[in-house]
Amino acid sequence: MKTILSFLFSITFCLNFFAQNTTLKDSVTQLREVIVIDTLTAKNAIGIIPSKIIGASVFNNYSPVDFIGAINQVSGVYALSGALNTNRITIRGVGSRTPFGTDKLRLYYNNIPVTNGTGFSTIEAYDLENLTSVEIIKGPKGSSFGTNLGGAIILNTKKLENRPTAFTNKTTIGSYGLIKNNLAFTHNQNDLYLSFQYGHMEIDGYRENNRFERDGYLLNTIYRLSKKSEIGILFNHIDYSAQIASSINQSDFDEDPTQAAFTWKNAQGYEDNNYSLIGVSHTYRPTGNLTNTSSVFYTYLDHYEPRPFNILDEYTNGFGFRNLFSGTLNISDKALTYTFGGELYKDEYTWGTFENLYEQNNGNGSLKGERLSDNKEFRTQINGFATAGYSFSEKLTAQIGLNINKTKYDFRDRFTEGEFNKSAQRNFKTLFLPSMDLRFTPSAQSQFYLNISRGFSNPSLEETLTPSGVINPDIQQEIGMNYELGTKLTNKDQKMQLRIAVYLMPINNLLVAKRIDDDQYIGRNAGKTEHKGLDLDWNYTFYLSPKISIAPYFNYSFSAHKFIEFTDEEAEQDYAGNSLTGVPKHKINLGLQSTFGNGFYANITHQFVDSIPLTDANSIYSDSFNVLNAKLGYATSLNDHFNLGIHFGVNNITNTTYAQSVLINASSFGGNAPRYFYPGNNTNYYGGVQLKYTL
Template structure:
């Protein structure tokens, strides 16, 4: 062989060898598909052989292309074709049958649920789909310790461990977040039911004053995790539902996903005539989310949601109407054709940056807007709220410590005015007519909290958690209505004393399947500006916020190869400076500190997998809540109610559900709920009756082709046509000689049916 040819041959051989040894690596990160939490120690397999594991931060590196399988206990496995030299983000969905292994982010220190030091509940997408994805109450009320009353689709009250039960209308004293965007306004009021339930992938709920990271609210925190954009997948899903009382609902979801970025849009339109008079409901929502993994260290996420709502209000009725004509609206609300017309927008941008494997920063900026017009029999209310804020935190770890440190700033500007409602001066059927202005206020509300929390791994089984929250709230009220003898100037400033709320918790793994936990924590509930206003127009600066200590012990675990899972909690919440809403007119309340309450309770959850094969499942769940909530010291308007049961909370709630899924596509569930009696008056002279509800959903889903799937479903709510009060108004007062209106009648037996189509590109 000539020298030159030999030289070229040797060069080519060495080049080929060098090329083979310099094979480009495949790198990436494995995360929770909903909250983006990195998933540690995921098993990575090729050709059914385990070849690698992700590290503690979810990072992985592979040296050859192929179709890999990713598996982690608590999450559904996923297959994906990976190419050499590329960086991938792998998203895993949780396995609803193994929730104890799921990483929760409610403390912002990702930890497996079974090692959490507080009562944390997860509602998965599977749980949400068990109902008609229309009513939040059917989803939330399966969680022990939580009770949502629903007088109408737009009239609700959520309580956690009895906190918030004394709020006359709506939900307060419970904090809520949509991802990192606060849904709780500067006065502590929260509204979640306007959002599209079908756009939510998961709820994470911390019960009791145990979340120093989210403001140390007395009742707890509800964190809504929206459906994220999905990487490496593009599809369109459409759903159409019809049902009783003129229900029509359509929803369309579109996802466009690339290797490291994705965009998801969801539109829904829901309308209903309602069971009762003056009960029409019409809502449109649009949700947009985008996930962008810019590189190995930076992630940018955008989220926005717009809601337009027009919902008429039947309001509560007296006992005679409730028993004999439950479909009737309150007479004055029907005459005025009272309704709520509102537009709501929230939007946020979040940036996540890894400084190194042990230090991470997460920063979110957000804004929200709300504009509403609400004609009521006694006046017409116009509201306009704009808010903005910033939330930032550092998340770090060392050998034995995981910690987070950060803060949240929030400011909202609330403009509201009332006008005469002249409906009585016009022919019947005309409805509300706006008259002269009665009041005009502008309110600036400022809120900040600084927080720190650390988890110390004393051993591989023992975790100690310590947290602290520093909270400050202030507002400025400007009365813009002309001042006169009849209209005193109500302008003023109010600043709460800085509140420091500590928490201490611990959990211990007895073995791989059973853990015990306990915690002691402090929390508070803010005072609304309306509660501070006195009848003479002055601000009551002596009013104190409700504060309390929460004591809790509990256990989580599994037996029989994880087929039987349980959770149990015993708690006591000692509350002081109880705020009482003293009614002075149809649309006027003043706040009073009237005493102390004690909330003792038991919460129990059990689930059992009767059958769990690859394509067929049969599962059952039960949950039980026992409440013993009492006024320890309570004197109001000269009446001593000490020792009485706390108003607005059922004595107990029991849920049982059985669901199944077959290999040929048939699925369904049967849900039974029993609700105990509820004290309606502080004197305990009146209780609502206990009741039981049974709901059913059946469906059939099938793949028509490799790209097209369909799902047909049918459901019945309140199968046995039980008459019950779906919400009560505590301590109602009758005006003009009329009987007090305590009751919101629940819907009789009703159905829904629909179809869902999903096409993958």
């Protein structure tokens, strides 16, 4: 923490000096688009209450490989990354108890839901260089986007408007054998827009058994049928393979963080994935006050994963549709805005496990043996939603919303016969999830808002099962209420923005996943948690001359999350009052973005993460850490057709040893120490060249 305070003091001193000795030139307007932190005002997701949108100005702080770094710059969000293929995103503490992966939030890709039927999302399946922006809804405020307790993340691809026909190629190389190339083609002609991108990445990784290789294809096209109607086609395909180093214990972490877990190294564990998304959408605007967007979509995931304890072979077919109406009505010379629609998502999940005979394979890694299980599950989620907003005056606006959710699981055991067959259904009750928002705007420089909303989280597949593998009829969905008060303040010239939000979210029917074997978890509703905290975002743009500017930013998360009721029956321990496992109490992201009129830019980012409780008893904590990164770049036009860009970056400048992800309540099998830690990378470098040709 002393490092943070000294760094803040240095920045504050420098900024005060610049502020007192610099004159702003009114003619400087172009730099603002590049430097200022992306706007907080949501145009897409939730109407009058702000979500957080990050785009090019945030992405440019990080390596094109570092999607998680960009997300971590958002206050209230903490993304843990055990590897490029092992990520867990938590929003205001929700999702922190999930052992692996991201759940309890809803992920959308160009407004198409890509979260699977039990609530898991795989953000690692998407390439940062294919995105224009990422919109993050914190908590269940988004009636039109699932009202999950964690909120929603909406990934948007490249912008369509005013883009000329062009070829762009960006190549990045770096430490650990990193090679990444992204080739893009965009074309605009009359009523047709087309964009195609191909990306390839490979990297050996910092640790043993850590290689990652990915190929991705993205096609996005829109054709305007008439002035009122247009149709779009989206195709995204990802093929990646990733070795798995897994987590290690404290002793191994201290001795050599590059080593893989012993059994995973011997089994040469890995995962191989093929993922496809196909979507067709139609937008119709019958009048200037009404718009309808309908989309149908299909997703496919083929996943193969040899683990030391068995081999998992699975595939998922998902399909559905989404329909949204939005418009305005004039009432007493004032506008009432509204949305309504529905969303259906169904998937068929087929999975089986096999023996892994790696110990009999003469050191050649995993070897497939006899089948151990054969299962299939049909999962259905239906969301109906509506919102209505009305401005009582120029300063006061109110909005109400409602989401209705229905979830059903149908589990088929295709391996066990007779009385031991585990097939069963689980039909959750219909949930009614209202929200209410107020926004007060006393001046052009200030805005205040209030949100009260109800949200839910579904249990994962593992959490619906009993220790014997049978569906648990008593497991319930988590239900919570979000109470949030926030403000957005700016100065008259918009150079400064300050956003503060305080929130309280009590959650009932806390879902607890307990590990009872290497690959088996069970779930139960164990009590209540209280999520309360503060999110703060500040940024300021200083113009040192007509061509030179610096923009510091400071994002802070305070998370005072705790158990209200939680008794571990097996351990005969009452954990009420303990801090919520897996969440740092303090998280700080700060940095400087600088641009120079000659095409050069320089960015520096710093992250502080507080210690994290690793057990429900709060008996073991991870160490807090600071990570410092820097990036330099240069962009110029060679002629009327060619543009050139060059960048170079250094991550973890101070060579800090830290855990970039942790596994909470890690169990110990065979007398081995529990494996809590996924080490972060040491000091590493990257650099790249971008060449763009415009017709």
